[in-house]
Amino acid sequence: MADQTLSAPLPALAGATPGRARQVWRRFRRRPAAVAGLALVAGFLALAVIGPLVTADPAAQDYSAPLAPPSGGHLLGTDDLGRDLLARIAYGARVSLEAGVLSVLLAMVVGVPIGLVAGYYRRFLDPVVMRLVDVVLAFPFLIFAVGMAAILGPSLRNVIIALGVSQLPGIIRVTRGEVLTLRELDYVAAAVADGAGDGRIMFRYVLPGATSTLIVQATVGIPTAIIGEATLSFLGLGVQPPTPSWGVVLTDAQQFLDQAPWLAIWPGVMIALSTLGFNLLGDGLRDALDPRSVR
Amino acid sequence: MALFILRRLGAAVIVLFLGSVLVFLGVRALPGDPARVLAGQEASPEAIAAIRHDYGLDRPLPVQYAQWVGKALTGDFGRSTQDRLPVAHILTQRLPVTIELSVLAMIVAIGIGVTAGVVAATRRGRFADHVATGFGLVGLSVPHFWLGILGILLFSVRLHWLPASGYVPFTGDPGGNLERMLLPALVLGTGFAAVLMRQTRSAMLESLSADYVRTARAKGLPERSVVGVHALRNSLTTVVTVLGLQLGALISGAVVTEQIFVIPGFGKLTVDAVVTRNYPVIQAVVLVTVAGYIAVNLLVDLAYGVLNPRVRLTGVADG
Amino acid sequence: MSERLMSEHSLLEITGLRVGFDTEEGRVQAVRDVSLRLERGEILALCGESGCGKSVTAMSIPRLLPPETTRLSGSIRLDGRELTDLPESALRAIRGKDVSMVFQEPMTSLNPSFTVGFQIAEVLRRHEGMSRTAARSRAVELLELVGIPAPARRVREYPHQLSGGMRQRVMIAIAVACSPRVLIADEPTTALDVTIQAGVLDVFRDLRDRLGTAIILITHDLGVVADVADRAVVMYAGRAVEEASVTELYARPRHPYTAGLMRALPSAAVTGEDGRRRLTEIPGLVPPPFEDPDECAFHPRCPRAREDCTATRPALEAFGTGHRAACFHPLSTAAGGDA
Numbered sequence: 021m022a023d024q025t026l027s028a029p030l031p032a033l034a035g036a037t038p039g040r041a042r043q044v045w046r047r048f049r050r051r052p053a054a055v056a057g058l059a060l061v062a063g064f065l066a067l068a069v070i071g072p073l074v075t076a077d078p079a080a081q082d083y084s085a086p087l088a089p090p091s092g093g094h095l096l097g098t099d100d101l102g103r104d105l106l107a108r109i110a111y112g113a114r115v116s117l118e119a120g121v122l123s124v125l126l127a128m129v130v131g132v133p134i135g136l137v138a139g140y141y142r143r144f145l146d147p148v149v150m151r152l153v154d155v156v157l158a159f160p161f162l163i164f165a166v167g168m169a170a171i172l173g174p175s176l177r178n179v180i181i182a183l184g185v186s187q188l189p190g191i192i193r194v195t196r197g198e199v200l201t202l203r204e205l206d207y208v209a210a211a212v213a214d215g216a217g218d219g220r221i222m223f224r225y226v227l228p229g230a231t232s233t234l235i236v237q238a239t240v241g242i243p244t245a246i247i248g249e250a251t252l253s254f255l256g257l258g259v260q261p262p263t264p265s266w267g268v269v270l271t272d273a274q275q276f277l278d279q280a281p282w283l284a285i286w287p288g289v290m291i292a293l294s295t296l297g298f299n300l301l302g303d304g305l306r307d308a309l310d311p312r313s314v315r
Numbered sequence: 316m317a318l319f320i321l322r323r324l325g326a327a328v329i330v331l332f333l334g335s336v337l338v339f340l341g342v343r344a345l346p347g348d349p350a351r352v353l354a355g356q357e358a359s360p361e362a363i364a365a366i367r368h369d370y371g372l373d374r375p376l377p378v379q380y381a382q383w384v385g386k387a388l389t390g391d392f393g394r395s396t397q398d399r400l401p402v403a404h405i406l407t408q409r410l411p412v413t414i415e416l417s418v419l420a421m422i423v424a425i426g427i428g429v430t431a432g433v434v435a436a437t438r439r440g441r442f443a444d445h446v447a448t449g450f451g452l453v454g455l456s457v458p459h460f461w462l463g464i465l466g467i468l469l470f471s472v473r474l475h476w477l478p479a480s481g482y483v484p485f486t487g488d489p490g491g492n493l494e495r496m497l498l499p500a501l502v503l504g505t506g507f508a509a510v511l512m513r514q515t516r517s518a519m520l521e522s523l524s525a526d527y528v529r530t531a532r533a534k535g536l537p538e539r540s541v542v543g544v545h546a547l548r549n550s551l552t553t554v555v556t557v558l559g560l561q562l563g564a565l566i567s568g569a570v571v572t573e574q575i576f577v578i579p580g581f582g583k584l585t586v587d588a589v590v591t592r593n594y595p596v597i598q599a600v601v602l603v604t605v606a607g608y609i610a611v612n613l614l615v616d617l618a619y620g621v622l623n624p625r626v627r628l629t630g631v632a633d634g
Numbered sequence: 635m636s637e638r639l640m641s642e643h644s645l646l647e648i649t650g651l652r653v654g655f656d657t658e659e660g661r662v663q664a665v666r667d668v669s670l671r672l673e674r675g676e677i678l679a680l681c682g683e684s685g686c687g688k689s690v691t692a693m694s695i696p697r698l699l700p701p702e703t704t705r706l707s708g709s710i711r712l713d714g715r716e717l718t719d720l721p722e723s724a725l726r727a728i729r730g731k732d733v734s735m736v737f738q739e740p741m742t743s744l745n746p747s748f749t750v751g752f753q754i755a756e757v758l759r760r761h762e763g764m765s766r767t768a769a770r771s772r773a774v775e776l777l778e779l780v781g782i783p784a785p786a787r788r789v790r791e792y793p794h795q796l797s798g799g800m801r802q803r804v805m806i807a808i809a810v811a812c813s814p815r816v817l818i819a820d821e822p823t824t825a826l827d828v829t830i831q832a833g834v835l836d837v838f839r840d841l842r843d844r845l846g847t848a849i850i851l852i853t854h855d856l857g858v859v860a861d862v863a864d865r866a867v868v869m870y871a872g873r874a875v876e877e878a879s880v881t882e883l884y885a886r887p888r889h890p891y892t893a894g895l896m897r898a899l900p901s902a903a904v905t906g907e908d909g910r911r912r913l914t915e916i917p918g919l920v921p922p923p924f925e926d927p928d929e930c931a932f933h934p935r936c937p938r939a940r941e942d943c944t945a946t947r948p949a950l951e952a953f954g955t956g957h958r959a960a961c962f963h964p965l966s967t968a969a970g971g972d973a
Contacts (some may be wrong), residue, residue: 053452154326155333158605162567163585167601170589171344247458251571251611255586267460274464274575277472282467288461296456526737527745533698533737534757534808535729548747624747624792 022088047308054304060297067290068117071110077106078264090282097282099272105283108264109290115265116294119180119249120242126184127191128238134188135195136222140203146196153189163185164250169257176265179258183245194237198230204227232309239302250291266291327613334605335387339380349389383598392599397591402599405584409419410603413569414582415485416503419496420565421558423504424511429554432515436523437542447512454509459568461501463575470498482578497577503568510561511554518553522546552622559615560603562608643714645848646672646695646816651688652709653699660924661705664690666872668708672816677842677849679863679880681856681895687872688852692818695850696733697725712816731761735811738821740801744793750777750804751789754811761812776807780837799830806837813845820852835862856899860884865956868892869930874950878957888959890938891916930962938963 048054072078081101090097096105138149145246156164167181202208204228211225252258253267261268266287350367358366367373369380386392392402433448470477477498485492522528523546531545570582577583581600588596653665653947665687672678680688693699695710695717695791710717712732717725737743744753754776755769764772777785780803793801802822809817819838823831839862841847851863859866859880866883868891876889887893894916918935931938933943942962950958 035454128612151329151333154330155337158330158334158609159337159601160563160566160604160608162570163563163601163604164588166570166585166595170592170597171341243456250458251460251567255571255574256590257586270464271459277464277468281468281472284461284464288458291461292453292457295458296452299452299456526739526742529698530735530737530743530805530808533696533729533735534760535726535731536756536760537726540756545745545748549745581956622747624794 044308048304051304051307053300054308057297057300057302057304060293061301064113064290064294064297065117067110070111072107072114075107075110076104078103078111079262089280096286097280099269099276099280099283103264105269105286107267109266109286111264112266112287113290113294115176115259115263116246116249116291119176119183119259120246120298123180123183123245123248124187124238124241126180127241128234129186130225131188131191132183132195132234135192136199136227138192139196139199140218140222140226142200149192150196153192156186156189161244162248162251164285165252166255166257169252174252174257174260176259179204179249179252182252183248186248187241187245190241191234191237194233195230198233199226200228202229214244236302236306236309239298243298243302246291246295246298252286320617323613323616327609330342331606332607335602336380338598338601339383341601342594343376345592345594345597387599387602389568393595395596396593397596403594405596406581406599409579409581409584412482412578413573413582415570416496416499416572416578416580417565419500420503420507420568423500425506425554425558426508427504428508428511429515431512433519433542433547435512435516436519436546439520443493444502444516447516451509451516454506454512457506458571459502459506460575462505463499463572465577466498466502468574476605481576495576496578499572499578502575503565503572506568507561507565510564514557515550515554518550519546522549525549526620531543555615555618556620559612562611566604566608577584642798643711644671645674645713646850647675647711648691648695649709649711651691651694651710652706653687653694654705655699656703656705662924663926664872665694666926667868668872668874670867670874670877672850674815674848675842675846676865677838677851677863678778679859679866680850680852680869681854681859681866682869683854686869688869689820691869692735692820692850692852695784695816695818696729697734698729698735699739711732730757730808730814731812732814733816733818734812734814736802736809736817736819736822738797738824738834740825743805744801746793749790749792752797754789754804754808757808757811761917773807776811777804779810779841780804780807781833782807797830798826799834802826802834803837806834806841810841810845810847813847815848816850817847818850818852822851822852823858824853824855831858832861838862856895868895872926873931873960875961876959877950878953878959882954882957886953886957886965888953888957888964889932889961890903890936890963890965891932892959893965894935930960938965 028104048058081103098104099108115260134149138146150280159167165182167176167184168185172181199222208221208225208229211221216224249258249265250267250270253265254271255267256271257267259268261272268285269287273280273287322532350363350372364373371379374382390403392406394400395402395405431447431450435444438444478495481495483491483495519542523542525546527549528541528546531541536545566582569580570585572578573582574586581604584596585600585604587593588600648671649669650664651668652663654661654663654671659893663792668691670678670680670691676842680691682688689700694706695712697706697717699706701722706718707931712728717728744750751770751773751816754773755764755766758764758772759766759768762769774785774789777788782788782800782803788796788800793804796804801823806819806822809819817838822838823834826834835858838851851858851867853859865879866877867874868883868889870891876883876887878886878888884896885894887896898916916935927944928947929944930939930948933939936943938961940963948960948962950960952958953964
């Protein structure tokens with residue numbers, strides 16, 4: 021404990037300066053994989069935000085062209101009801117984005133304060149909270165999400181809640197771990213010695229120090245949630261047709277593997293590229309934010 | 316060592332107890348009235364009340380919980396609401412299927428993942444490393460169910476090499492069984508292999524830079540002993556830990572894989588039960604899954620002890 | 635292969651050795667032109683501060699440096715046989731058999747997952763073709779040889795069950811298992827308690843006396859040198875700056891750097907008459923390994939430096955039999971003190 025404080029950096033104090041942001045960006049930029057990840061994520065965001073505005077109506081049925089292969093009229097082809105696959109994929113990106121970002125946001129908003137408090141009041145709250153976390157972690161992720169989705173009923177909102185709650189234990193655990201390390205550091209000890217209140221210490225001194233780790237955690241939580249949403253929807257427990265989630269499109273595609281393989285290929289490619297993007301971005305951010313971590 | 320086992324065992328029992336409470340409460344929280352489901356659409360309120368009484372659903376929750384756990388411990392999980400078969404009987408039919416799938420997938424995952432991880436670490440920064448690392452990243456990003464669909468598309472629809480779906484018991488037709496399990500196992504194992512590869516690679520990189528590896532080289536040992544005996548042995552702890560940690564992902568993957576390939580295993584049972592609101596089955600399936608998960612993690616802890624002499628001899632794991 | 639007679643060459647001859655490493659910041663030249671000899675049955679000390687190239691010099695002999703980044707030139711001959719151009723497979727036959735090593739860190743140099751016996755037996759099975767059981771019983775004898783009590787029990791134990799000194803003895807047992815011609819010990823006692831150091835050094839002396847093993851002892855501790863070595867080479871910034879028999883070196887150090895090292899010895903302070911003398915340290919830092927101007931590398935820290943020290947680099951010059959030093963203004967008289 022004592023020897024750790026000597027060599028420990030002051031992440032909270034350093035975290036705010038613009039110079040540090042530039043330094044992180046410079047380290048980030050040096051890694052081609054990280055930049056590629058950022059580009060993939062940017063493409064995904066663009067598709068989700070702008071895509072549905074410029075593509076066709078994802079629900080419009082072109083009776084003249086069911087299961088049409090990719091062509092000028094339908095760039096990625098159509099499904100069995102003659103709906104434009106590109107439009108459905110663009111709209112599906114929006115669903116994925118909502119599920120990915122909102123569920124992680126939910127997990128962070130609920131989990132970070134819990135982790136913070138648990139780590140801070142180590143004596144009283146920590147054992148209780150951590151036992152509960154252990155219990156939830158004893159459920160395989162998808163089993164827990166399936167159970168939650170079953171309780172709540174299938175809809176996008178409930179998928180977001182289910183995935184958010186499923187990610188909660190991880191967020192709590194990471195936050196708590198950070199707090200346990202950070203509260204031993206000099207600048208926190210100094211704040212304690214100055215007589216700062218618990219709340220002030222937690223949110224003003226400890227939380228900023230945990231930012232880097234939490235940013236990385238959020239970045240890698242999003243692809244988990246994207247795959248989670250697609251999987252739940254694929255199983256029929258998530259987003260319900262006709263809403264075009266990537267998972268829903270894939271479920272439909274299964275019946276037409278023979279005639280229309282493009283229906284099965286493009287949604288999967290999109291899922292893979294967007295999760296790959298977030299994973300690369302997460303790895304890149306981790307390396308850029310914490311130069312000491314070597315892979 | 317005995318103390319070590321006891322401590323882990325105690326923790327596992329506590330988690331299992333709390334987990335069973337969660338399962339129990341979760342199922343109570345499911346929308347819909349199980350008594351109404353059991354009685355059928357046309358049942359009179361009296362009939363529903365009678366069923367509620369028969370199943371003990373009118374008693375206080377703690378009593379219901381105690382009854383449920385008490386029976387579950389004797390292997391009585393009630394009857395399925397779909398086909399009125401004892402749930403325990405369904406479980407014993409479905410469980411071996413999933414275990415077979417998981418074991419096959421595990422073999423695929425260890426075969427590909429550990430090998431690729433070792434190769435990548437020994438060729439750090441070179442072509443083979445880039446290929447393996449790329450495989451690891453892509454493998455992490457591709458969802459199981461899409462990989463399954465692609466597999467069917469390629470090997471069944473296009474090449475006609477393997478059947479797309481279906482299941483025959485191993486005991487009846489071993490060849491046909493393996494033929495049908497091959498693709499699912501490959502699909503399930505590949506994603507798992509990616510994770511294993513990444514962890515093996517970093518563990519091997521750490522071992523390879525350790526002083527004892529330098530000692531092994533200074534002894535004049537051939538590179539295959541240096542890597543395969545000295546470095547790998549110390550990375551195995553990590554590999555086993557990852558196997559344990561990833562078991563949840565394996566179970567989750569099995570759920571999806573069984574759905575795609577229409578394999579009558581535990582995962583398909585779970586999803587079907589949720590879709591049909593088959594409460595006794597949901598309850599039993601989730602509880603058994605959690606119990607199995609906890610048990611395997613306990614085994615991993617013990618394997619950790621066997622692999623690491625320091626834990627084995629003193630019962631203290633450092634780090 | 636060699637035309638020369640056996641008696642003409644030393645057991646180990648290093649000539650013009652240069653070792654550099656490619657790093658992201660450029661080439662780091664760790665060893666620049668080192669030549670030295672090791673005679674049969676001799677204990678030669680390689681000394682100097684950390685970063686002077688002594689360890690790299692030693693590690694070059696069995697070529698245990700990372701091949702991708704190491705740039706090595708010069709000649710290393712073991713019994714007349716050139717080692718630098720040997721393929722890796724031939725070197726592997728030499729490592730642990732003809733040239734073996736003991737490293738600084740006994741706590742981490744043994745593999746934590748295998749028993750001590752396995753790790754000793756392994757080298758015997760590799761080089762002597764012994765069976766598992768024969769190697770096992772030989773391992774017990776070796777543990778006894780290096781002074782480990784109850785060897786039959788210890789052979790079944792894991793490294794973490796042994797103390798640091800014990801582990802270092804195990805390392806030595808591994809190193810001498812195949813009766814090597816050259817044993818290289820890299821700071822073998824640095825990580826050990828002072829009380830245990832002497833015991834381990836005794837093992838080395840004993841091995842030389844009983845088995846005739848030639849030993850290269852790498853150390854920054856001149857006390858250790860005085861204790862066991864026959865001859866010493868002092869290195870500074872990748873070069874040998876002084877070389878002499880240990881008695882000669884202690885009696886008449888010529889290079890100001892050697893003299894400085896000796897004044898930094900605790901014993902130098904203890905033996906002081908007034909009892910108040912403090913340890914003298916050499917001011918300044920070792921020069922960075924990137925540049926290598928044509929001058930005496932030690933001059934910025936040297937109390938005797940003059941203009942000519944920066945004009946060109948001093949070469950090793952003889953000062954009596956077997957005593958050489960690279961200095962334009964060497965200390966002239968006895969008692970390694972007054973500059």
